[in-house]
Amino acid sequence: MRIAERTGGVIINADSAQVYRDMRIVTARPSEAEEAALPHRLFGYIGGEEACSAARWAHDAKTEIAAAHRKGKPVILVGGTGLYHRTLLEGLAPIPEIDAEIRAEIRALPVADAYAALQREDPASATRLNPADSSRIARALEVVRSTGRPIEQWQREKSGGIAGDIGLAPLLLLPDRDWLYERCDRRFANMFESGAVEEVKTLLARGLAPSLPIMRAIGVPEIAAFLKGEMERDAAVAAAAQATRRYAKRQYTWFANQPPPEWSRISESEYNVYESKIVTKLL
Numbered sequence: 143m144r145i146a147e148r149t150g151g152v153i154i155n156a157d158s159a160q161v162y163r164d165m166r167i168v169t170a171r172p173s174e175a176e177e178a179a180l181p182h183r184l185f186g187y188i189g190g191e192e193a194c195s196a197a198r199w200a201h202d203a204k205t206e207i208a209a210a211h212r213k214g215k216p217v218i219l220v221g222g223t224g225l226y227h228r229t230l231l232e233g234l235a236p237i238p239e240i241d242a243e244i245r246a247e248i249r250a251l252p253v254a255d256a257y258a259a260l261q262r263e264d265p266a267s268a269t270r271l272n273p274a275d276s277s278r279i280a281r282a283l284e285v286v287r288s289t290g291r292p293i294e295q296w297q298r299e300k301s302g303g304i305a306g307d308i309g310l311a312p313l314l315l316l317p318d319r320d321w322l323y324e325r326c327d328r329r330f331a332n333m334f335e336s337g338a339v340e341e342v343k344t345l346l347a348r349g350l351a352p353s354l355p356i357m358r359a360i361g362v363p364e365i366a367a368f369l370k371g372e373m374e375r376d377a378a379v380a381a382a383a384q385a386t387r388r389y390a391k392r393q394y395t396w397f398a399n400q401p402p403p404e405w406s407r408i409s410e411s412e413y414n415v416y417e418s419k420i421v422t423k424l425l
Contacts, residue, residue: 145218145417146180149424152210154203155184156230157221159359161199164190164345167337168361170329181215190345190356196229203230204304216424224396231310233303235296240288248284256283264292311423312405313416314397321410322394326386330361334379339365360385 146153155161159169163186166173171185183206188194203219203226210217219227248256253276260283261268267282285293330338342365350357357363361382368378398407408416 143176143180145421145424148421149216149218151216151218151424152181152183152206153218153220154206154210155182155221156199156203156219156223156226158194158196158199158223158226158355160185160221161188161194162186162190162356162359163188164356165341165359165362167333167341168365169359170333190348190354191350193355196223196225197234199226200229200234200302207304207308222393222397224393224400227401229303231303231305233300235293235298235300237285237293237296238289240284244288245284248280248287251280253279256280259283260286263287264294266294267292270294309423311420312401313420314401314405314407315410315413316394316398316407317410319394322390323387326390327383330383330386331379333361334365334375339369342366343369360389 143153145151157169159165160171161184162169165171166186172182176182177185184199184202187202207217219230251259253274256276256279257268257271257273260271260279264282264286267286268279271278271282273279282293285291285296289296338361342362345356345362346366346369352358364373364378364382364385367373367381368375373381406416
């Protein structure tokens, strides 16, 4: 928000949970006052009854970025969904629709069995992936089985990315881990006191499919279990905080290792210096 204020920029959401309008508190979206103070785009713009894909978000982000640039305004992309950033910047691989029966069969496999199958059918992907990374293992296996080509071959054919058309000032915030995990614990305890339970109660009343992303957002299953009497309040808070810490750990590892090495990686104590550099570049 300070960068947007200093540059006249537009803040665009790149968090896959904050796209949904149903969950301001649980997903830690900016407050109504914050959204009203400065231009915010792609926050809470999709109903929970829909599933937002990286492709859809990237299309919408391109539209908002073009609109801001036509007005001579810089854009501040903020959010921790690495797949969203990668899809926007690098584009999409032209992978055909996966056969539904193949997908169902693979998704039903234990991760160890899926990984063993991937080692046989796409050894390069198996070597690259963590043996416990169930979602990426399943994706790689369903692609090679459904298309006859390894996912890595498809990914070499990506198109539609905007990295070559924009000036980028990337900044990865990697705070002290103990500080981060303590914030994760405190965050969810505060959410329980500030409306998260009411948000989930309203969401449950809509009878949405459990498979929808909004129903699987961190905190929703735990609060739902509390509301149904399946979990005590303290246990629900502890479970949600643990899920948050685990996700933060995965995010931390991804952003530390996956983006290009020339992207700046800083701790919270270094931020002010880098903010000034970004503002200068945007201006």
